[in-house]
């Protein structure tokens with residue numbers, strides 16, 4: 155059987171997108187990992203299936219490149235634009251994820267993803283930690299461009315403190331009170347990706363503890379995003395991840 159797929163990227167975080175509303179495809183981990191393989195498959199940081207949901211516009215079923223599952227911020231933004239392309243939604247949507255219900259709007263092609271309210275990231279001696287649907291270890295560094303993201307990221311990801319689930323690891327450089335540069339080692343990809351939406355959002359909330367204020371412009375290796383939030387009782391509300399989500403190409407694959 156041949157299945158149509160679309161390739162999307164959100165600030166360089168790239169995803170294979172498949173309309174699975176007819177449930178033709180099963181969630182088989184080996185097959186997903188094979189499709190995401192950059193040498194022997196289509197190649198992507200993750201795969202997203204758009205499926206029907208009983209009460210919301212659609213179900214975004216996200217898999218990392220190795221077939222594991224978690225919440226994906228950039229993937230959610232891309233899924234929203236794909237759902238718009240499929241005419242499932244207009245410019246506003248409420249959809250389901252592994253982390254429950256999310257909402258988003260599309261304004262001039264830019265996706266504004268409403269994230270869940272958060273407590274303040276936990277502060278440790280040399281890092282912060284926040285699980286905002288995916289776990290994020292956050293390190294502030296002088297120059298993110300020079301950070302050993304893959305080596306140090308993997309060491310922290312596989313360290314005793316995060317076993318067995320592991321964590322994503324973010325390296326954050328403060329540029330000014332409204333701007334940061336973030337690089338992320340992603341669990342499930344087991345490498346640096348060009349951008350990580352939940353990691354960028356968590357990094358901005360940790361940056362607020364260092365005096366940064368909303369809105370924060372975020373530079374990633376794959377482009378620019380914006381994070382907005384309100385401080386509320388030591389935590390955060392009205393958190394938005396804002397940025398482009400682009401269809402790159404389409405194709406078909408034998409399954």
Ligand SMILES: N[C@@H](CCC[C@H](N)C(=O)O)C(=O)O
Nearest residue numbers: 224226227228288350351352
């Ligand atoms: N790229 C994502 C994060 C995907 C999940 C992560 N790799 C994990 O397993 O925790 C994003 O944009 O948020």
